[in-house]
Amino acid sequence: MTITVPAVMITAPASGQGKSLVTAALARLHRNAGRKVRVFKHGPDYLDPMVLEVASGQPVYQLHPWMTGENECRWRVAEAAQDADLILIEGAMGLFDGTPSSADLAKLLGIPALPVIDASGMAQTFGALVLGLASFDPELSVYQVIANKVGSPRHGDMLKERLPDGISLLGAIPRDDAMSIPDRNLGLVQAAELEGLDQQLDQAAEVLKAAGLDVLPKAVAIAALERSKPEALLAGVRIAIARDLAFSFIYRANTELLEAMGAELHYFSPLVDAQLPLADALWLPGGYPELHGSTLANNTSMLNCIRAFYHAGKPILAECGGFMACAEELADKEGVVHSLLGLIPGRAAMAKRLQGLGMHSLTAQEGELRGHTYHRSTLETSWKPAAHTYKQAGTGSEAVFCEKGLVGSYFHGYFPSAPALVAAVFRGQPLRFPSASEKTHA
Template identity: 50%
Template sequence: MTERSCPALLFAAPASGSGKTSLVAALARLHTRQGRRVKVFKCGPDFLDPQIHAMASGQPCDNFDLWICGEDDIRARLAQAAQDNDLILVEGVMGLFDGTPSSADIAERFGLPVLAVIDARAMAQTFGAVAFGLAHFRPAVPFHGVLANRVGSAHHAGLLRAALPDGIHWCGALPRQDAASLPSRHLGLLPAAEIDDLTARIDLLADALADTPLAELPPPVTFAVPDQAPQPALLQGRRIAIARDAAYCFIYPANLELLTALGAELTFFSPLAGDALPDCDAAWLPGGYPELHAPALAARTDLAAQLRAHVDAGKPLLAECGGMMSVFERLVDLDGQTHAMFGLLAGQTVMGKRLAALGSQEVALPEGTLRGHAFHHSRCDSPLPPLAQAQKTDGRVGEPVWRQRRLTASYFHFYFPSNPEATASLFDPAMPVAS
């Protein structure tokens, strides 16, 4: 079997909030500034952290999830990254061993050495115990070393380093830098495009990392190249219009890559900028933040009419999460204000302050079974019976999927590479109506 090698690290931590995203972005930025080509991946079905990493590295950040993506998909992406790049960085999710599958599962399965980021602002010698536990809790997980984050002083850093047991590699310490912190809101970090000084914040951390051992490339990791059959061009000659702006910004890069591999021509438009629906064979309204832009979307009665004519003509329209919220009749925001939406489906969505759904799911549609995830703070009230109901990984009921002609709408975020043939059928106007 063919193999490819490239220096690689997986950033993990004892818990969420330790600073993984900022440090992965900073290290990507540091090595990119040095003229290296860096590919970043994010564990879990996350849309926001990858936007930060894409800015820092200068290329799209793909997602790794053993259940949603599958081992073959991850293995192929690692092998391709090893061929095209000088460094591979993977950001873990939650704590190193949290979840099923966990970041540790990813590290062990693909031989990715773990760099543990430990928030050390409220500890001294206990730092050594935490590092020892992360390194030895599962001996089969490859371990590279530890980085102390949010350190108070040079003396503090010295105490932390001295506490490390023999055999655990010290990768440096970073001081607390409020000016480099990344702002967030209800779904996580702000989208990269909304952080005006994002580059300056990441550069501050990159400058600090320049004085640590991480400024040098880690040892190379060897990745096997899996056998893959060519992707049939099932959407050859089809033009897909995709909404993309601050209201519709949750898009897996792998989804765009697959649509292109299927032969589709992709064209993007901005509902917030006043763009009309482009001439197309199919359309896609991805997830995002329609609740933050409800007045502007409510004013797009012209776009609502264009989308209705599109669906009435029998053309496919996929509306995911925020896109789905847009195609119902009304949206009620957090202030209790009601906004008219595009009105393609009967009912409304109502924003809430608490998380309404989170987790990986799969759904069996007439086109085939696709995997993905849900993450939202709103609920949907509709008299419409669903076409299908997704299932969570533990078998519990997940998100409903509504179908009207070729309009498919759900809170469910589809990971297209989980079933390329079903994806092609979703977007192919020649496919019969499944309802």
């Protein structure tokens, strides 16, 4: 059985072309027209999906053939196609960048790519760039393109005149303040921090409508798929999850898996709450603790609750920002030092450059947990790692520390890739990492 629905991959020749805002504005444009729009994000991105959820009014999930798996990519899109009027997928980086690339995902799903190209500073060369993107991989369908940051109607006409045969200009978007969202060191500013985001998205949608982008893309056939239900490995386990402006890097798929395995989820804010919820396990996800160091340090009641939880030997998963908060001290980008949880001896400190970037996996006997790392800080500690992650491409790894019930690392895991390993973490079961000799013979 197949389902036919308009669908397209919004991509670009490089980062910084404006595809995030174009995707969000397209979602809002069609939503305002009364359509149900489902949006996905290619790759391990937390920040773009926050804006895309506001734009579409629907949940946004990550798709990545290596991290989430090819079957899950197909299943997610097939599930959305059941009642969606339009499916948009925002690509990552440039169209052919990364392994797997946005082009690889588009081919896997059988949907066309729609490049967004920053046309400022170019004219007829725009057509040459389009030709290259469209012909680089003959298995990839490209039949339309969007010109962004166009200076005038005449500029748009010049771009259109030299497009290769078989490719049309869907629209030429003029420069407009509504088409820009501020960013910081790890990407876009979080949606919850952007005042007036709804109004801006409505304005951006009108900009796109005036540029002729209110036309639905071609419909494609999506094969209907079913997904097996996970085992109830966390039945009755109560998990407290930190969630606020300091700790917000949480995949929807992760929390949904925990619930599907039987866990009860209880959210709390380390910034404002004085007590932990009643829980058997604790998850401190990534985020921006360095931006809220003073508030976190001054919430001594919450710090004491988490310390007591740790010293009681209860399970704690600390990822990236949550991992940093577990250190004795955290030095923010201004060099101000904040005293934090002190579960891990040592200091976390912001750095001037990225310290970790890429797709990683953590292998244990319980499974292979796939995910990524992306951080601009370091953590110096006397603790010895229990294991290291493996980087999918290139060199480098992330240390994984295990002490009492704490599992901490800069590594962000995609839970559905290894349900048994995740269940072991939240049940406080010791992870069984392969020995050096086992790795050698693997």
